[in-house]
Amino acid sequence: MLIQRFETNERSSQAVACNGFVFLAGQVARDAPNAPIDVQTRDALKRVDALLAKAGSDKTRLVSAVIWMADIREFPAMNAVWVDWLPSGGGPARAVIESRLAYPEFRVEIGIIAAAKP
Amino acid sequence: MLIQRFETNERSSQAVACNGFVFLAGQVARDAPNAPIDVQTRDALKRVDALLAKAGSDKTRLVSAVIWMADIREFPAMNAVWVDWLPSGGGPARAVIESRLAYPEFRVEIGIIAAAKP
Amino acid sequence: MLIQRFETNERSSQAVACNGFVFLAGQVARDAPNAPIDVQTRDALKRVDALLAKAGSDKTRLVSAVIWMADIREFPAMNAVWVDWLPSGGGPARAVIESRLAYPEFRVEIGIIAAAKP
Numbered sequence A, B, C: 001m002l003i004q005r006f007e008t009n010e011r012s013s014q015a016v017a018c019n020g021f022v023f024l025a026g027q028v029a030r031d032a033p034n035a036p037i038d039v040q041t042r043d044a045l046k047r048v049d050a051l052l053a054k055a056g057s058d059k060t061r062l063v064s065a066v067i068w069m070a071d072i073r074e075f076p077a078m079n080a081v082w083v084d085w086l087p088s089g090g091g092p093a094r095a096v097i098e099s100r101l102a103y104p105e106f107r108v109e110i111g112i113i114a115a116a117k118p
Helices: A037-055 A072-085 B037-055 B072-085 C037-055 C072-085
Strands: A003-008 A013-018 A021-024 A062-069 A093-098 A108-115 B003-008 B013-018 B021-024 B062-069 B093-098 B108-115 C003-008 C013-018 C021-024 C062-069 C093-098 C108-115
Touching (some): A003 A037, A013 A037, A021 A037, A037 A108, A062 A072, A062 B021, A093 B062, A108 C093, B003 B037, B037 B108, B062 C013, B062 C021, B093 C062, C037 C108
Parallel strands (some): A062 A093, C062 C093
Antiparallel strands (some): A021 A108, B013 B021, B062 B108, C013 C021, C062 C108
């Protein structure tokens, strides 16, 4: 069984493809730290798109998502961006919960499992 | 590779079957908001049973569970219901942690990965 | 599809092998409760190694990791031990977030998905 890793450094890989699935590291708004939640969500999802493309999948093939939010009261604003981004009828099994994140400049972190393209 | 989605709306699917696994969205006590933790756990697990059945699995085939609790001090009461529900010898790899949930009327949210039936 | 469970009790299994993957329960420092974060991280990872070996995998085959920390300010000390333990170029897709854990004597809990050996 082949394991393919993408954007690997000493601590993690941003994406790992294995056995028909693509696993993404928790994605944050690298290009928009300290921005409002809608901007951060959009930026993190842009990263999700790029990583899925690298690893052989795309957003029509999401199977699971965990969304960690620094402040769950921002759920509606996050969710509006998510819904706008998500392909119609393509929703993954999702959980959204509040957790303090590793770096205070980020308000949302998105973990994804997708199916690899055939 | 086929991806089957169940109870899909604009933001997510309650279950996704893909590549031999079934992924459930975080399940809460939809029919018992604001109820005590034991009632909420039982109700959420009833939803888990129904979704696994729809998606081609059942509770004898659980492989992974993450249980998010609004108040971890309710762990014993949650766990008693969980143990009662779980088939003997069928325990998944589990993590139980505290997180503020998206809606304050829910005290527990249960995320499941199960193996599909052959 | 075979599901193999390891160290199973009434509530969970410490490892489950299924369909080419190995899922671990959240691992804590069983042998080092109340120890500082570096000692706890090292102890939990020792458990990860042992369980992966039992279930037919090893730390060169990690695909996903979620690390829950009782206090995210301990991230650097946890991460130093993690990096030291991780095989070069073998990083999984990782998310590190803060969550109150089930037992106050533990400061870190590590959830792992690995690829099974062929």
